[in-house]
Amino acid sequence: MWSIGELAERAGVTVKTVRFYSDRGLLPEAGRSAGGHRRYGPEALDRLRLIRSLRTLDLPVPDVGRVLEREDVLEDVIAGQLRELGSQLAALRWREAALHLLRDCSAGERADRLRLVGAVSAPPGTDALTRFWRGWLPPRLPARLVSSILEQAVPQPPADPTPAQVLAFARLHAFVSRPCPPTPGADGQPAAHKSGSGYRPAMLYEGLGEAYALASPELRAQRPPHDGEALDCFVAAYARSCGARDTPAFRRALGGMLAADPRIDRYWQLTAELTGPSQPTPGAAHDWLCAALDAGTARSEGSDHPL
Incomplete structure (x- = not known):
């Protein structure tokens, strides 16, 4: 003893x-x-x-x-510690990149960047981005479809960010956190989102997801917008959602409607800065498909009116 x-x-x-x-x-x-x-x-x-x-x-x-x-709980305890340590390391990496961002900018930029970076936690969450999309999307979409859209539209903060990625995410957070500016002659929503417009948004977004997936390889290969399966799928999504047929007249009308729709280009630009060129954003795919639609419509009109 x-x-x-x-x-x-x-x-x-x-x-x-x-x-x-x-x-x-x-x-x-x-x-x-x-x-x-x-x-x-x-x-x-x-x-x-x-x-x-x-x-x-x-x-x-x-x-x-x-x-x-109970010795058998050791594995669970270790797993919990590893998760907590991973979160702490992610926070440290984010803070390190943020400090480099502030150190390496000009004196004139520092106050604005400090305000942007200081508005997000380290590592940052995506709640503000998710709220933005829940407000942007049309109401009463199926929960499964909303989850799928959010997975594609809401970028995850990098585990080991560069200073440029910290700045892009901070700007993205600021973009979604401020009130949307009013759009002249509209309520800030695309025509297909508005009640009474004749569109069935759930059917539309089901088809758009497929069209964006088909367009992504074209974007990664840096091919110019062109006719093909991706464009046909894109147009078909809009046609089916409003009970129309895919005709030259429908394509011309669709091109005009999409050109007049309010846009959130800044969101997709900042998302692209965050995720890099290897992951085309839905916004980039949408722009590529709209350009393909306009090009195809222009060719069709040109063939109908030979000189």
Whole structure:
């Protein structure tokens, strides 16, 4: 039987440390001396060494207690610590990139950049972007479809961002957080979103997702807008959603409607800066398809009116 001082000496720790773990129930006493002093058996030394090993990994005291009670929870505790450490590292990487951004800019830019970066957490979340899209999308879309759209439209902050990506995300956050400016002659929504316009938005967005996916390889290959499967799918999505047929007249009318629709080009520009050219945004795919539609309509009109 060892006194608290003898146990501390054998374990290479202070008496205060032994008393701390004893008081929290992690290091049970084997008994008390006649004078009421704590006594510990040899098994306390192994237990104390295990406690120190777990604490060296920065495990909280409650988690150490769980492991001591049941060794089979160690894997879960380690997994939880790894997740927490990953979050801390992501925050540090984000802060480091933000500091480089502020250090390397001109004095005239610094105040504006500090305001932008200071408005987002480190690492930032995407709640503001999600709220923006829930307000932009037409109401009463199926939840499954909304989730799919959000997955494509809301970029995730990079785990190891560059200073330029920190700035792009901060600007994106500022863009979605401010009130949308009024659009002259409209309510700020595309024609296909408006109630009473004759469109069925759920059917439209189902088709648009497929059309954007078909256009993405064309964008990655940097091919100019052209006729083909992607454009046909794009036009068909609009035609089906309003019960029309894909005709030259419909394509001309669709081109005019899309040209007059309010746009959120700034959102897609900043998203592209954040994600890079290898991941074409839905906005870039939409622009490519609109350009293909306009080019095809112009050729059709030209063939109808030969010189």
